[in-house]
Amino acid sequence: MIQLSNVTKVFNKGKPAEITALNNVSVEIKTGEFVVIVGANGSGKSTLLNLVAGSVIADEGKVLIDDNDVTKLADHRRSKWIARVFQNPLSGTAPDLSILDNFRLAAIRTKSKGLSIGINAGFKNDVRTKIATLGMGLENKIEQPMGTLSGGQRQALTLLMSVMDDCKVLLLDEPTAALDPRSAGVVMQTADKLVKDFALTSILITHNLKDAYNYGTRIIQMGEGQILKDIPQSQKLQLKQNDLFDWFS
């Protein structure tokens, strides 16, 4: 569960460029919920995600993950719980390394115990099996450099790598913004599948209202650092896609 209680974040405090990115926001996201956040540019969506990830620290209020108070905890100290996928498909993987080596790196990064991880045949088979679940045929290309794959393929693998360990929370910051519509579709379906398979608590930020409509169990609209609308699953099912467009008109 993710809990934000009365969280405020002000950037450039006391300077002419002072901006209240989040203004006394409270929200509770239950374990296994998949929340989609929409909102105009500058409405505070990324700041909210950054507060959960720990790359931004709140000025006021509390942030809890599974009842652990992480309000002041640096991002690297909560990274074991949190997987994060960004807009740029190039940012999550090393292009010159093979797919397999990228998975080895991910395993080494997240498992504190073993540098031995990833050198045995079991690991290789495990990676192959996991990649096969994407249905993209990439399990036969695991010795190929990551840089030879398309943006959509890389983003799907980044997603898979990020949830391979014991993470509980998946943060998706416009993961399809840089992709063509077909690849974007594949990545969104992959994300949706992984969220369900691993029962992850997830937050997706998107400007794509079709994705906001089609994915997730709850939808939040932000505006000027506050939550304007918070639509639970039961009401989301009643929504029509045009209703979402009307929010922005």
Ligand SMILES: Nc1ncnc2c1ncn2[C@@H]1O[C@H](COP(=O)(O)OP(=O)(O)OP(=O)(O)O)[C@@H](O)[C@H]1O
């Ligand atoms: N590190 C920072 N330093 C100064 N101002 C910031 C910083 N991060 C965000 N802001 C400001 O805080 C406000 C909220 O930004 P945020 O990135 O959270 O919005 P957003 O809803 O994610 O926008 P977008 O849809 O454009 O990505 C904006 O006015 C932004 O310029």
